[in-house]
Amino acid sequence: MNNVWWIIRREFGSYLRSPIGYIIIFAVLVVDGLLFNAFAMGTGAQKSSQVLENFFFFTSGTTLFAAIFIGMRLIAEERQTGTLALLATSPVREWQLILGKFLAALVFLCVMTALTIYMPLLVMINGKVSMAHILAGYLGIFLLGAAAVALVLLCSAIAPNQLVAAVLGAAVVTTFLLMWLLSRIASPPLEDLLAYLSIHDKHFRPFMRGIISVKDVVFYVSLIWVSLLVATRFLESRRWR
C-alpha cells in the first residue's frame, strides 16, 4: 500500500501545485453559489427541506461536471507527458496505480465539495432541516462524484490524450445520466435494466431527500469497482501491445 500512498500524495499535490485544481474549485463554487441563490432558494416561500433538496440537485450537476475535469487527466496526462513509462517500469502494480489515482481524485473532490457546506448551513440556521438530511445529501454527492470520477478514470486509461478522455468521459457520464430517459422508451426487461443503471435519477434522488438506501450505496460502489477493475485490466493489457 506504500505505492498507493505515494501516488495519492503526488497526484493530490499536483492539484495544489498547478492552477487546474484551483480553477475547478473556483468554477464549481461560483456556479453552485449562483444556482443556489437563483434557483434553489426560489422566489416564493418554500420549505427549508425543499431548498436543501434543490441545493443537492444543483450540486450533483456541478459535481458531475467537475468529475469530468478531475478524471480526464488522471492517466491520459501521464501518457501524454511520458511519465506513465516511469510508473510502468517501477515495481508499481496497475491496480495500485489506478487505486492511487482514484483516491487522490476523490480526496480532491471531497475538499471541493466540503467548501460548499456554507449553503446547507445557511439553510439549517435560517430554516428547519436535520443534520442527518445534510449528511445523507453529502453522502449521495460523494458516491455520485466517486462513480463519475471512476467512469472518467476508465476513459482516461483508454484515451490517448486528455481531450479525448474528456470527450469520452463526458459521453459516458451523460449516457449513464440519461439512462432514465432511455428506460422510458425501452420495453421490459431492458426498461428495468436501463432504469437501474441511471446514475442520477434512480439512485441519487433518495439521498437528496435525506434517505440512505443500501441498494443505492451498493449500486455506486459496484459501478466504481467495475470501472476501476476494467481500467486496471486495460492498463495491464498495454504491456502486451
Next chain:
Amino acid sequence: MIVAEQLTKYYGDRAAVTGIDFTIRDGEVVGLLGLNGAGKTTILKILSGLLLPTSGRVTVAGLSMAEQPEQARARIGFLPEQPPLYPEMTVNGYLQFVAHIKSFTGDIDAAITEATAAADLSHVRDHVIATLSNGFQRRVGIAQAIIHKPALILLDEPTSGLDPVQVVQMRDLIRGLRGKNTIMLSSHNLHEIKEVCDRILVIKDGQIAAEGTEAELGKRVTTATKLSVEVRAAAGAFREAMAKAKNVAHFEINTEKDGVTTATVELAKDCREELAKTLVDAGFGLRRFERIELELESIFLELTRKEVQS
C-alpha cells in the same frame, strides 16, 4: 547480469524484434546501435518491463521479468527518450517520489544527494523542474534512473534533442557512471556509442547484425588489409611496381607532389612484409606504410550494407 533469450516482439502483424539473444555482464556499458526504426527502443522497453515480449525471456540479476516482474523492475533504471518528469515538482520532491515508488529501502536523502551529485544537479535540487533547461531536465531523468541503485540502467537516446554543449556534458555524465553501473544505451549516433560503450550491438531490422568491440566489428566487416603508403617515387613508377606486386587487390594514387606519391593499397591477404620489400627493392624511398583501421562509421555502413545485400 542481464540475460535476454530469444526476444521477439510483434506490433500487430509487424515484427519489431525477432529472436534476439544477448548477455550484459556486470559493470559493462553496452551500446545499441542502429538506424531509426531498427528496434532499439523496443528492446529497451522490453528490458525495462514496459512491454512484454511476444516470446522470449529476460532475466535481471537472476529475476525473471515475466515471473517476478515487480522485483525485476525494482532493479532497473530507465530513461526513455522523453524524460518522465513531473514539471510542477521540485527536483528533490520528484526524486523522493521516484525512490519511494522504486521500493528503495535505503537512506533516501543520502541517495538523492548521491544521485544529484552524479548528475551535477546539487545546486538545483530545490528548483521546480519546469524552470530547468532541456539539458538539466535530461540530467534529472538520469538521476531518476540511478536513484535506487539499479542493477541495470537503460538509456534511450540520452543525447537526443540536446545542443552540442549539452551533448558533451551528457556524455561526460554517462562516462562518470561507468565502472559503478551496468548500462545499456541506444543511439544512432556513432560518435556517442564509440565514446562511452565497451561493447556494441548493431541492430538491423529487429535483429543483431553484429556484436563486439569497435575493433572486433572492424575485423568482421573486412578480411582485406588496407594500407596508406607514401613513397619517394613518380606515380608512374609506383603504378608499375603495384601492377607487378603479388596480392594487391586494388590500389589508388591519392596525390603526387615533388616526386612523392601517396596511395591507398588494398591487399587480398595480409602480406605487408612482402609488399614493403617490393617497394624498397624497387628503389623507392618508403616514407609511410600504415594499416588503415576502419572507423565505426565505416564499419556500421559496411555492416548495414552487407545485411541489405544478403
